[in-house]
Amino acid sequence: MDFDTLFDQHYPELARYCQRLTGDRDVAEDIAQESMVRLFAHRITGSEAGMRAWLFKTATHLVRDRYRVDKNRVRLLAENPVRPSEPESPHLRLERAEARDRARAALDALPRRDREILLMRYAGFSYREIADAIDVADTSIGTLLARAERRFAQVVTEADRQAI
Amino acid sequence: MIHLDEGTILSLRDGAAVGPSARSHLIDCATCGGALEAARARAERVEFMLSALDGPVEATAAKAGVRARLRPAGSGAAPRGWGSQHMGRAAALLLLTAAAAAALPGSPVRSLWRSPAPQQAIDPQTAPAVAETPSVTTGDATSAGITVAISDGVVHVVVRGAAPGSEVSVQWTDQRTASLTAPPGSRFTYSSGRIEVDASRGSVGIELPRDARVVSLEVDGDLYLTGSADALEVLGPAFERTDESVRFRVDER
Numbered sequence: 001m002d003f004d005t006l007f008d009q010h011y012p013e014l015a016r017y018c019q020r021l022t023g024d025r026d027v028a029e030d031i032a033q034e035s036m037v038r039l040f041a042h043r044i045t046g047s048e049a050g051m052r053a054w055l056f057k058t059a060t061h062l063v064r065d066r067y068r069v070d071k072n073r074v075r076l077l078a079e080n081p082v083r084p085s086e087p088e089s090p091h092l093r094l095e096r097a098e099a100r101d102r103a104r105a106a107l108d109a110l111p112r113r114d115r116e117i118l119l120m121r122y123a124g125f126s127y128r129e130i131a132d133a134i135d136v137a138d139t140s141i142g143t144l145l146a147r148a149e150r151r152f153a154q155v156v157t158e159a160d161r162q163a164i
Numbered sequence: 165m166i167h168l169d170e171g172t173i174l175s176l177r178d179g180a181a182v183g184p185s186a187r188s189h190l191i192d193c194a195t196c197g198g199a200l201e202a203a204r205a206r207a208e209r210v211e212f213m214l215s216a217l218d219g220p221v222e223a224t225a226a227k228a229g230v231r232a233r234l235r236p237a238g239s240g241a242a243p244r245g246w247g248s249q250h251m252g253r254a255a256a257l258l259l260l261t262a263a264a265a266a267a268l269p270g271s272p273v274r275s276l277w278r279s280p281a282p283q284q285a286i287d288p289q290t291a292p293a294v295a296e297t298p299s300v301t302t303g304d305a306t307s308a309g310i311t312v313a314i315s316d317g318v319v320h321v322v323v324r325g326a327a328p329g330s331e332v333s334v335q336w337t338d339q340r341t342a343s344l345t346a347p348p349g350s351r352f353t354y355s356s357g358r359i360e361v362d363a364s365r366g367s368v369g370i371e372l373p374r375d376a377r378v379v380s381l382e383v384d385g386d387l388y389l390t391g392s393a394d395a396l397e398v399l400g401p402a403f404e405r406t407d408e409s410v411r412f413r414v415d416e417r
Contacts, residue, residue: 007223012313012341015223016221019217020218023217029226033229033233037234096216099216100216102216106213107217121178122211127178140171142175143174145174146170146203149174149210150206153206153209
């Protein structure tokens with residue numbers, strides 16, 4: 001499979017996963033690109049599912065590493081404010097921003113491992129693939145995922161209620 | 165009766181491995197059946213909540229950035245099948261694309277220039293074999309572009325600053341993305357379902373998904389087209405129209 005095909009197949013989904021995981025589009029794209037670079041530089045190959053799992057695992061580890069220095073995130077946000085599209089109505093923009101903030105806050109409230117499990121599951125990975133990426137037993141994933149889902153939904157719902 | 169624990173309920177919901185006793189218990193137990201339904205409903209809610217975090221993904225500049233980083237620094241080594249002439253053109257393309265992309269707010273190219281790549285080593289256990297060196301394709305060295313994913317079938321494209329006499333072309337594609345290319349120096353902005361460009365002097369190319377429900381193209385305040393690929397209303401100064409594309413020549417104002 002050539003560079004373009006592989007890139008087009010995996011990059012958008014990987015970047016979206018990183019956006020959810022980091023909450024920062026610039027960092028997310030940086031990490032998604034770094035993962036793609038490593039895929040080609042290390043000459044990784046295998047099944048489509050295997051390469052996808054490798055990319056997500058790599059990105060997950062890169063995010064962990066990156067956020068050991070959390071100040072970097074603040075700096076990147078300050079340097080690169082996202083410029084909103086003008087024609088979107090202020091009301092809609094506000095609603096979207098609030099929904100995003102609530103989801104972000106709920107994700108940040110989870111322990112790192114729970115957050116990774118939740119986001120990998122909702123990126124479509126099997127329990128076995130998640131277990132491999134996160135380094136936990138696959139028999140534990142259901143329990144950990146249940147806790148993460150419950151907590152995440154609870155925090156968002158409470159924030160929604162307070163906002164009304 | 166001992167009910168299934170929550171982890172087992174989720175394993176059943178998500179199709180993960182569970183013992184046969186759990187499946188048979190589910191058939192007879194209304195409580196656990198209800199818990200499974202609740203877990204399914206919660207999954208839908210969680211997916212919806214998580215989708216609030218999703219933004220557009222800019223793939224064109226990212227691809228150019230990855231390509232640039234894969235090229236050995238200073239070696240001048242080309243992927244197989246590439247001569248020096250092609251490499252020169254590709255390098256020019258990458259520089260121009262990177263320069264144009266760096267002008268974008270939130271561009272990953274900025275990130276590449278701004279900060280070093282993460283250095284954590286990755287466990288290579290999942291690297292079972294060796295792949296071919298990635299191939300590089302030629303590109304148009306006179307333009308920069310942006311590609312965004314389309315999530316709900318709606319695409320609005322706004323072009324500003326198009327020079328009189330310049331061409332704006334719209335091409336239908338089978339991709340689920342919308343792309344916009346414009347001369348280097350153009351500035352792009354985007355949000356969900358919307359791309360805008362302040363174009364430098366030159367032609368603008370637009371690729372739109374054929375299966376989009378609603379598309380529109382506005383050039384300097386004039387609506388050039390609206391509708392969908394199957395039911396398109398062309399309002400702008402088109403000089404050529406086929407099933408695959410519409411080409412406009414920007415009027416003198």
